[in-house]
Amino acid sequence: MTTRGLVIGRFQPFHAGHAHLVKEIVNDVDELVFGIGSAGDSHTVRNPFTAGERIMMATKSIEAMDIETTVYTVPIEDLNRNSVWVSHVESMSPRFDIAYSNNPLVVRLFTESGVEVRQTPMYNRDVLKGSEIRERMVEGEAWEPHVPDAVVEVIEEIDGIQRVQAVS
Amino acid sequence: MTTRGLVIGRFQPFHAGHAHLVKEIVNDVDELVFGIGSAGDSHTVRNPFTAGERIMMATKSIEAMDIETTVYTVPIEDLNRNSVWVSHVESMSPRFDIAYSNNPLVVRLFTESGVEVRQTPMYNRDVLKGSEIRERMVEGEAWEPHVPDAVVEVIEEIDGIQRVQAVS
Amino acid sequence: MTTRGLVIGRFQPFHAGHAHLVKEIVNDVDELVFGIGSAGDSHTVRNPFTAGERIMMATKSIEAMDIETTVYTVPIEDLNRNSVWVSHVESMSPRFDIAYSNNPLVVRLFTESGVEVRQTPMYNRDVLKGSEIRERMVEGEAWEPHVPDAVVEVIEEIDGIQRVQAVS
Amino acid sequence: MTTRGLVIGRFQPFHAGHAHLVKEIVNDVDELVFGIGSAGDSHTVRNPFTAGERIMMATKSIEAMDIETTVYTVPIEDLNRNSVWVSHVESMSPRFDIAYSNNPLVVRLFTESGVEVRQTPMYNRDVLKGSEIRERMVEGEAWEPHVPDAVVEVIEEIDGIQRVQAVS
């Protein structure tokens, strides 16, 4: 039977650490659900990009990685009700067997619902954090080396640097 | 520059008519956004399947069609505010140039927002309607010939016929 | 002390019956609050016009009546919670002493909250109903004689007849 | 270990059939959760009474039955998302082991979530239906014999007959 893994993040923006994560998880599972959290948020310091823009970044980056695994990209809007959040994710996502997360609340919510949770490895967290990359965008420093090429293209297409700077 | 088309439906379930539609639209555009409407609805007569289940049906069916075009599958929750619906779709979707629809309200809303709309062809509407296919599922008649093989597999995986019958 | 009256309707569109109503109520009160209900609805058969369009219709029509009374035009979004609806209206409106309505539910809700309610007279209800006027717009029959001139102008400015026909 | 049962209804109003139901279920379980559905609705033909009024009816009627079992009375607001409804109920209710329902959708939703469901017996359904009792209230026919005495008192305290007639 197919084993499906779910990974959830905000991906503001999708960066090289996320790309590594995908490469690793696809060794474990037959199919991967890529959940884009806080999907309703955009145009803020922490969440500059819309769900649609993040779907583009993730889909194009994962396509370029040339993996065989089927990957579903699924936006997940916040509900602000922790007690129904797992059901909400389950309704928006293909059925999954394993959730990958290091966030203590997410781990707890899935565990209480009986979903198996696995930790994910961290890559070079000094640079490979969304907050650090957004900070570089604001300051005009080099952010491009830390994201897949596809993300650079998407951010150009949507004029993303201007937005990040305007809302910072 | 990339031309992107958007098509929105409820896909309850994804059927052979939708597969034809995809094949036709991908001739027109470089990339296709496949919007799954009423994404929050499930377990009703008109909307038996969750957004996640419909994403699986569409993604696997389109993969099996072996087309080159990048296809994004995007769930769209209802907002019950017609006046902000186009913005809501735009925020959940990669930027698009053309919306494909035959629904008069959808056509009107996109037109008022300045989005180009194109009509879609209809295929054998006597059978290839979601309502007809759901009716066959309820009555125990043959529905499998009217959907892609991938959809048959998904509906088996999720025990879908039992659900359609229980909520009818 | 100032006496304020409140009248609530959907005003789809504002018509000559509403104009009569305003003229009559301003004899009773020092100030009038003109509440535009179902403010979030638009682009449907029953509610084709947005709140903003209806505010324009009402404000311009009342200005043209050349009355002395201060009139406040206040959009009221539906809450779908009858039990909190009066509080919702009170928070969106200047304080009022009397509510004018013939709708049994509205009368009941205000009465249970201790607000004085007065019935309003009806004018030539065969023609002067929103549903009748919208029907004439759909059918291409004469609707202009039944609304103030200002409403004709607004509906022209917003290309309203096309919309009413598209969503009908 | 404590066995808890859950029963959900709208209880518009609580009537003799519900009283019978409670008496029967308390033989099966150690504790009973009495879930009052559509808790946000009131002042309509189908849902004339507020959640607070229905809590009073149920609590006082069950107190008068003089049973030993702990009974929790819990209002449940509608979410209009079938896929998260079970989680929503679970978060508002003490943990329960068995759900009692004859509603096919409710049965299906609990079953898909792995909750044991039991059918409930029906009592004299010609009269002992909320709709029938509300109809008698509207028409001025005898409704009092079909509800516990405590319900008659609550409906008097809240002037309930006037409301049922006003919104009908």
Added chain:
Amino acid sequence: MTTRGLVIGRFQPFHAGHAHLVKEIVNDVDELVFGIGSAGDSHTVRNPFTAGERIMMATKSIEAMDIETTVYTVPIEDLNRNSVWVSHVESMSPRFDIAYSNNPLVVRLFTESGVEVRQTPMYNRDVLKGSEIRERMVEGEAWEPHVPDAVVEVIEEIDGIQRVQAVS
């Protein structure tokens, strides 16, 4: 006529100070409504327990106090609209005559709506605060002496200490 009092708190968790409060208020009133605020929140530092869990704690603790007064336990979800909050509480609760609160905003909202408000006494606030008790749960210090026995049992049943520690 019956005098009903309302007390609202978050009760994260129900503790000995709340038990004292109940004992005192039941001397003043014929019936007591015990309102559990922020009912939709759970699994956070400030609100670890669900509404259902808090209903269990309060109901069992009050049962063990062996008082004669009828007590209604009512969860109250946040609305984030101060102006309609009193109506919201009124719709979820049996009618009440007096609200007990020391919270300045709550006092103001009830006062503006014409509800009588009474201050409540405070008991040994150094220890008998929810925040202090949750802190002890996180740190592994003694919290049990400060809550009724029934609360200790509920927290064991739901594996509550693990949750408080996981989300802290």
Added chain:
Amino acid sequence: MTTRGLVIGRFQPFHAGHAHLVKEIVNDVDELVFGIGSAGDSHTVRNPFTAGERIMMATKSIEAMDIETTVYTVPIEDLNRNSVWVSHVESMSPRFDIAYSNNPLVVRLFTESGVEVRQTPMYNRDVLKGSEIRERMVEGEAWEPHVPDAVVEVIEEIDGIQRVQAVS
């Protein structure tokens, strides 16, 4: 053709700086839409006054300025979805050509939607800020010189100083 300008603020309360702003903008446009933001908020430190109270302040102050221009006063509830906020404003407001704002997020959102934005001048920002005026109300210092006479009257009518002090 009519040129309409839109200005949006919270107006907690409407003060002399806002009055200057109105005087200046009416030189530029034929009609002015006065948008009252965060319309659902009240009874907090930052937002003490309801939308209805702020509509009264603005309408009466602008009437007293005796300008010819038609001014629409429109409450705008927060949506917490930046990506649909412009559409939301457009649906609640008469159509507008120019938005006046100095808020970087508002400027960005309108600009991305293709709406022309103009900066507004600032007047004596040390005193003419809502926060400064509310602080004076709390502290019992002179706030009346900094608001139009009509605002003083409204705040007296609604017993506003007591509220500001109670929620601070």
